[in-house]
Amino acid sequence: MFLQDKWRFLIVTIPIKQIRLRKLNMRLxxxxxxxxxxxxxxxxFITEVLDDRGNRGFGESVAFISPWYSEETVETNLHVMKDFLIPILQENEIKHPNDVSALFEPIKRNLMAKSALEGAIWDLYAKRNKMTLANALGGEKKVIDVGVSIGIQPTVKQLLETIEENVDAGYKRIKIKIKPGWDVDVLREVRSHFPNTPIMADANSAYTLADLDHLKQLDDLNLMMIEQPLAHDDIIDHATLQANMDTPIxxxxxxxSFEDTRKAIQLGSCKIINIKIGRVGGLTEAIRIHDYCQKQGIDVWCGGMLEAGVGRAHNIALTTLSGFTMPGDTAGSSNYWEKDIISPEVIVHDGVITVPDKPGIGYDIDEEALHEFTVDEKVFQF
Structure with missing residues (x-):
């Protein structure tokens, strides 16, 4: 693989001595x-992988407590990590983080559980080699542009006020959640107040092809894109919709996966792809998707899953790859949390994050905050 070739001089066994799973509860x-x-x-979950030198690598699970985004949940993540994935790591030698996805391949799906552990091993690998996670992934950017995601608001007035706050803060793109009954008219109102602001709509699979004529009205609003308008597992109907819309899907x-990406592009199902590390099973697969999209001329950006600081740091590192041409969802910590679990917190200045230059994820763990938010903990020895 590309990364193994690029960093072949760094490939040595990663001796894992312990894995710690901390279950956290943080209030938005x-x-x-x-x-x-x-x-x-x-x-x-915050995953922690410890090596023989005392280095600690950190990852974060992104599944929700209910299976409304995908089939995974917080509890299924625990089950799969504890009973399947960690035993695989205990039984095998790891020379490079790319090995992890191959070792996990016999376990079907459960991509967010896989990603939570693989991400911690990537962070550990970077720290062992005294390099940033961004550099370990092949990233070169020193700063990244970021946007913000705004949930459905109680009123249009509150939505407009929230958008204005984020535009004033310098965010490079505004993502607005939509659903039937809260879509075209709302976006028209938004566009009338913010005629030049980069705006996209995120439907989270709320529509069907029966809504084609309704969705085509969005073509008049000069949106950057509409994200996932149709079914969560579809690439066929999206191709039909894209052929009938000017707005990029x-x-x-x-x-x-890489295979989903290849097929969707071949079918013409979209013009843009949102890469979420947890959704595709980890950083190794995310990079494969990035590399393929770059060759095919497909724009990509890094989506968010309401991560705390560790997951946010992984998103920052991934976004340093050159093919990430659009602002992602990695807004500052203070947009979501009164207190984050990293120090310093992720800070956005005028819509830009400066990529940290410390080894690994580049942020220290706030041990006090981590302890405060931990509600359960399990330790696995190697």
Missing amino acids: KHPFTTSFGTMQDRHF CLDESIH
């Missing part, structure tokens, strides 16, 4: 509403 500053429902309490939930 504001409820976050999509077409699926509303959430404010965020339950997830971006696929999210439909893309779980």
